[in-house]
Amino acid sequence: MSFERLVKTLHSWLGVLILPWVVAIGFTGLYMNHDDLILSIFPTEHYATDGFDSSPLARPQDEASAEAMAARLAPGADLFLDDEEDRFRHRDVFIFDAGDVDVIVDQATGFAWTDSRYMTRTYAPDGTWLHTRVRWSRVLSSIHERGWVGTALGTWLADITAGALVIFGLSGLVLFAMPRLRRRKNRRAKAAMLKAVVARG
Structure with missing residues (x-):
């Protein structure tokens, strides 16, 4: 050749x-x-928090109940409460470090998020998955x-x-x-x- x-x-x-x-x-x-x-090509909207307070599932959370919710969303993970951060999406929250994800529980209602490097998932207080938001900026x-x-x-x-x-x-x-x-x-x-x-x- x-x-x-x-x-x-x-x-x-x-x-x-x-x-x-x-x-x-x-x-x-x-x-x-x-x-x-x-x-602008990709869907990047957060799940709307407007209906959290009026939801029939909404229940005020203390640290113990919030940690129990976090344990359901990140089973088997070691949870550490972040004492320095207490706001997410303009709401008062408990934020638990669960290793690869943060579990964020809304103090007033019990709605929650799991926040990882590439996506944020929203959950109802009963643990029902509601929405996934891909963090396209990090993916790209x-x-x-x-x-x-x-x-x-x-x-x-x-x-x-x-x-x-x-x-x-x-x-x-x-x-x-x-x-x-x-x-x-x-x-x-x-x-x-x-x-x-x-x-x-």
Whole structure:
């Protein structure tokens, strides 16, 4: 296989393999520069708190009942009450650190939220799930920085994509340049041959 054919094969396969990440990184890069525009595409609304106080399920919560609610929403987790934060969505709340999530219980009604890195879920006082809000800004930032959503595997996928893009660009430059260099070489050889023919006369 010739060098040029090898480069062409490498370039073609790289283009196919990295295309999804090229599109993702391009889109999330656009988000970095125009966050309001991109976020307007996605549903980002919080669950409305207007009906909390009038709900027939609403019950005032003390620390013990709020912790019991938190234990239902984060079973098996060690709960630690955050003494420094007591407001969420403009409401007085108990906030429990449950490891990967915070469990937030509204003091006046018992409505609750679980708040993780990528989503916020809203629950009624009886534990019924009501709504999930995806935190798209963090999802898009994670995709741009790591190549996917999450931190467990670090940035290796984004690093591989970046390296593949460099090779893709360089191989594209080689494929662009080689035919032109070959044509120039052929023109020079043809001109030299014609000159020799004329000189022989």
